Amino acid sequence: MRIAFAALAAATALVVAGCGSSDAGSGGNTVNWWTWDDKQAVAYGECEKAFEAANPGTDVKITRYNVDDYFTKLTAGFVAGTAPDAFQNSVQFLQAYASQHQLMPLDDLIAKSSVDMKKFSVGVDTWKFTDGKQYALPLDWAASALYYNADMLTKAGVPEADVQRLTWNPDDGGTFDKVVARLTIDKFGKHGDEPGFDKSQIATYGIGAMAGRSFIGETTWAPFVNTLGWRLGDKDQWPTKFNYTDPRFTKTMKWVLSLTDRGFSPKLGTFTTGNQSTISDIDLIGSGKVAMTMGGSWSASGFGKIPGVKVGIAPTVLGPDGKRSVLSNSNGNNIWAGTKNPDLAWKWVSYMGGEECQTRAGATGTFFPSIPAAMDNTVTSMKSQGVDLTVFNQYVKDGVLHPSSAYANGSAVQSAEQPLFEAYFAGQRSDDVFPEMERVSQEILAKN
Amino acid sequence: MVTTLQDNSAQVVRGPATTAPPPPLRRKGPASRRNDTWVAWLLVTPAVLGFGVFFAYPMLRGVYLSFTDFHILSPPVWTGLENIRxxxxxxxxxxxxxxxxxxxxxxxxxxxxxxxxxxxxxxxxxxxxxxxxxxxxxxxxxxxxxxxxxxxxxxxxxxxxxxxxxxxxxxxxxxxxxxxxxxxxxxxxxxxxxxxxxxxxxxxxxxxxxxxxxxxxxxxxxxxxxxxxxxxxxxxxxxxxxxxxxxxxxxxxxxxxxxxxxxxxxxxxxxxxxxxxxxxxxxxxxxxxxxxxxxxxxxxxxxxxxxxxxxxxxxxxxxx
The missing domain is CATH 1.10.3720.10 (MetI-like)
Structure with a gap:
């Protein structure tokens, strides 16, 4: 009886222990690297081959997890000791991970291998934490642009050259507003700028969703309000509040709301459920539901390859002072502080951040390399596939990019601000929401 | 219930006369009945263990954690009633x-x-x-x-x-x-x-x-x-x-x-x-x-x- 009892207890203990130990952190000559981007996983697979060939006996394992599970999986890995040696990270999680000592500061390694950080045109400062240390090499950069259905432009009588130079101001919306009105068509064929236009029955929206989406507005309103000199945080890095009560911001939000009220832009929830697209922007352009949309650079090849539809890319709007201002975002390549193989992990990370790998992987056009020479190669390579990325490269050359700021408690901010934005754009709340949004940002940014 | 009691008392009476104090009731069954307890324990062990490991312990730990500041990557810090406030x-x-x-x-x-x-x-x-x-x-x-x-x-x-x-x-x-x-x-x-x-x-x-x-x-x-x-x-x-x-x-x-x-x-x-x-x-x-x-x-x-x-x-x- 006693033996049976002991056996049972042991079996249970085994089962319980089994819950914690899966594929444990790599050692020896293996480097585990994680990404949430399926396309980048393939693109960096090219670098993997070259790296393994140059370093015989080493084995790089690239694993991709869906972005919805990625950070939960990563955090669970930190706790269980099964996190990857190095991984792609979003700046939203820099503070959470760095402040809890999960990320390895790279300064010493950078100095030791004399990596010239100046070779990166964007993203270096984004990955400096409040302790002044560098925690990642920038892995890519992204910005937004306008994607339009070229045939619809022609049909509506809008010259492409006009769309390449759209102006905007928060009072009457500039030529952007006029073009969007013209591109909107109701079920009876009336354009948005014609008398008798029925805003309740839209066949084609002039511009894709401009409301909701994110509290940063990267692919919606940010490139508009930023031309007025408005910035999200009161400081570039580690802000103490978000400037949601600034009159420049509130005026812009009113204008964004007027786009949906006038029927030029889909209302919240038209093509989304639970803030996720039920129909992707690419399909909306492809099916003619939307004539023009703001989108991220990461979608450029997707838009460029819609069968039977010619999609053009235009830069974001020129503000009242005739200049553009575009938010750029850089993901980082982090090394886990708990890696058993820091030297090899750094070798892989620094190789990935080098011009050779960036050129090789960037040629797929699935991301934009932070190194200008590699970026030029991406543009050339994508041109041969029929996708013109000149617009994005021009941003860099004109110096209109400004990096999105790193801020504390990213997911908490998102979780609290997102519903307030939705309430505003759904018409449940009016201007009184802005002071609350600012106060909430202040509270959450100050935590810890 | 009443019948059971009568049964037991009958057994006590039938017990050896040399035993001065009546032994506890549960000891009174025949030898095979005594072994039942062990079998019973053995049979419920998996359930009890499962309950302990997957319900009781997590619940108690949950109660403890609810009085702490715990961000999973660093050990929990006791904050008393802060969370309730x-x-x-x-x-x-x-x-x-x-x-x-x-x-x-x-x-x-x-x-x-x-x-x-x-x-x-x-x-x-x-x-x-x-x-x-x-x-x-x-x-x-x-x-x-x-x-x-x-x-x-x-x-x-x-x-x-x-x-x-x-x-x-x-x-x-x-x-x-x-x-x-x-x-x-x-x-x-x-x-x-x-x-x-x-x-x-x-x-x-x-x-x-x-x-x-x-x-x-x-x-x-x-x-x-x-x-x-x-x-x-x-x-x-x-x-x-x-x-x-x-x-x-x-x-x-x-x-x-x-x-x-x-x-x-x-x-x-x-x-x-x-x-x-x-x-x-x-x-x-x-x-x-x-x-x-x-x-x-x-x-x-x-x-x-x-x-x-x-x-x-x-x-x-x-x-x-």
């Missing part, structure tokens, strides 16, 4: 509690109504096992699949339901993305899923009511509705109470269909408590505060269940 001032918590209550009321009222009606109709028609088996089918589908399929069917652009609605009214209904519709839609989904199961439970309860009672009712000239109101409902009370309690608990713990469809939106309109707790814990890694909210939810459920049991006299039946 935060909870009392957390508007989103109270809002989500309200949303949950609204969802529970809709689900339970609608759910019990529909299942009761279905069960009674089935009972009167005297349907066979096949129909009852079909009824329970939606319950066998996982919540995630239910939510996914219905999200597509109710989509304002592509959904078949909205295609029909658009033909009739000219405008689609934003089931999941308007604040007025979000919770009722989720409740309807939940009712659709659990209705068959509840109906089968109530059906079983109906079968326990003796047919003679209905015969007597019919002789007294009661109509079908009068018999339902004055005979079926009171006699069904113990089963109904159980179904209501199960439904209240299940509905309060709703998570899967919300996470798959609305994710708590739009503008927090469908932010049920479990959703908020999940977001705090696994989205923001604020496990200490999430544990506090879980504890609050647990205590509330205990209170609600206890009150329901007391008020509905669930232990008694009117058949006696």
């Amino acid at each position: 935060e909870l009392l001032n957390d508007n989103r918590f109270w809002h989500s509690l309200g949303v949950t209550a609204y969802f529970v009321v809709l689900t339970v009222v609608l759910g019990i109504g529909v299942s009761l009606l279905t069960a009674v109709v089935l009972h009167r028609l005297g349907v066979g096992t096949t129909v009852r088996g079909l009824m329970i089918l939606p319950f066998l589908i996982s919540g995630v699949v239910t939510a996914l399929v219905w999200t597509w069917m109710l989509d304002p652009q592509l959904g078949i339901v909205n295609q029909l609605i658009t033909w009739v009214t000219g405008e689609p209904v934003m089931f999941f993305s308007s604040d007025a519709w979000a919770v009722p839609t989720l409740a309807a989904l939940n009712v659709w899923k659990s209705m068959g199961y509840n109906a089968v439970l109530i059906f079983a309860g109906l079968q326990t009511i003796p047919a003679t009672i209905y015969e007597a009712g019919r002789i007294d000239g009661a109509s079908e509705f009068q018999m339902f109101r004055s005979l079926t409902l009171p006699l069904l009370r113990p089963i109904l109470v159980m179904v209501v309690i199960l439904n209240v608990i299940n509905a309060t713990q709703i998570f899967d269909i919300v996470q798959v469809s609305t994710k708590g939106g739009p503008a927090d309109a469908s932010l049920v408590l479990q959703m908020y707790i999940y977001d705090k814990a696994f989205g923001q890694f604020d496990f200490g505060y999430a544990a506090t909210m879980s504890l609050a939810l647990f205590l509330m459920l205990v209170a609600v269940t206890f009150t329901q049991m007391r008020m509905a006299r669930a232990g008694e039946s009117d058949t006696d």
Whole structure:
């Protein structure tokens, strides 16, 4: 009886222990690297081959997890000791991970291998934490642009050259507003700028969703309000509040709301459920539901390859002072502080951040390399596939990019601000929401 | 009970006369009976271990964590009542509690109504096992699949339901993305899923009511509705109470269909408590505060269940 009892207890203990130990952190000559981007996983697979060939006996394992599970999986890995040696990270999680000592500061390694950080045109400062240390090499950069259905432009009588130079101001919306009105068509064929236009029955929206989406507005309103000199945080890095009560911001939000009220832009929830697209922007352009949309650079090849539809890319709007201002975002390549193989992990990370790998992987056009020479190669390579990325490269050359700021408690901010934005754009709340949004940002940014 | 005592006393009397004090009762059985205890312990061991490892320990640790600041990557720091203070001032918590209550009321009222009606109709028609088996089918589908399929069917652009609605009214209904519709839609989904199961439970309860009672009712000239109101409902009370309690608990713990469809939106309109707790814990890694909210939810459920049991006299039946 006693033996049976002991056996049972042991079996249970085994089962319980089994819950914690899966594929444990790599050692020896293996480097585990994680990404949430399926396309980048393939693109960096090219670098993997070259790296393994140059370093015989080493084995790089690239694993991709869906972005919805990625950070939960990563955090669970930190706790269980099964996190990857190095991984792609979003700046939203820099503070959470760095402040809890999960990320390895790279300064010493950078100095030791004399990596010239100046070779990166964007993203270096984004990955400096409040302790002044560098925690990642920038892995890519992204910005937004306008994607339009070229045939619809022609049909509506809008010259492409006009769309390449759209102006905007928060009072009457500039030529952007006029073009969007013209591109909107109701079920009876009336354009948005014609008398008798029925805003309740839209066949084609002039511009894709401009409301909701994110509290940063990267692919919606940010490139508009930023031309007025408005910035999200009161400081570039580690802000103490978000400037949601600034009159420049509130005026812009009113204008964004007027786009949906006038029927030029889909209302919240038209093509989304639970803030996720039920129909992707690419399909909306492809099916003619939307004539023009703001989108991220990461979608450029997707838009460029819609069968039977010619999609053009235009830069974001020129503000009242005739200049553009575009938010750029850089993901980082982090090394886990708990890696058993820091030297090899750094070798892989620094190789990935080098011009050779960036050129090789960037040629797929699935991301934009932070190194200008590699970026030029991406543009050339994508041109041969029929996708013109000149617009994005021009941003860099004109110096209109400004990096999105790193801020504390990213997911908490998102979780609290997102519903307030939705309430505003759904018409449940009016201007009184802005002071609350600012106060909430202040509270959450100050935590810890 | 009385007989057992008599048996035992008889054994005491029959015991050896040399034993001065009567030994404890449990020692008195024959040798084979004594071994039963060990076998019994052995048989319950897996269950007890499972309970200890997967319920008791996590729960106690949860209670401990609810008084700490715990971000999973560093050890928990004891903060005393800080989390509870935060909870009392957390508007989103109270809002989500309200949303949950609204969802529970809709689900339970609608759910019990529909299942009761279905069960009674089935009972009167005297349907066979096949129909009852079909009824329970939606319950066998996982919540995630239910939510996914219905999200597509109710989509304002592509959904078949909205295609029909658009033909009739000219405008689609934003089931999941308007604040007025979000919770009722989720409740309807939940009712659709659990209705068959509840109906089968109530059906079983109906079968326990003796047919003679209905015969007597019919002789007294009661109509079908009068018999339902004055005979079926009171006699069904113990089963109904159980179904209501199960439904209240299940509905309060709703998570899967919300996470798959609305994710708590739009503008927090469908932010049920479990959703908020999940977001705090696994989205923001604020496990200490999430544990506090879980504890609050647990205590509330205990209170609600206890009150329901007391008020509905669930232990008694009117058949006696």
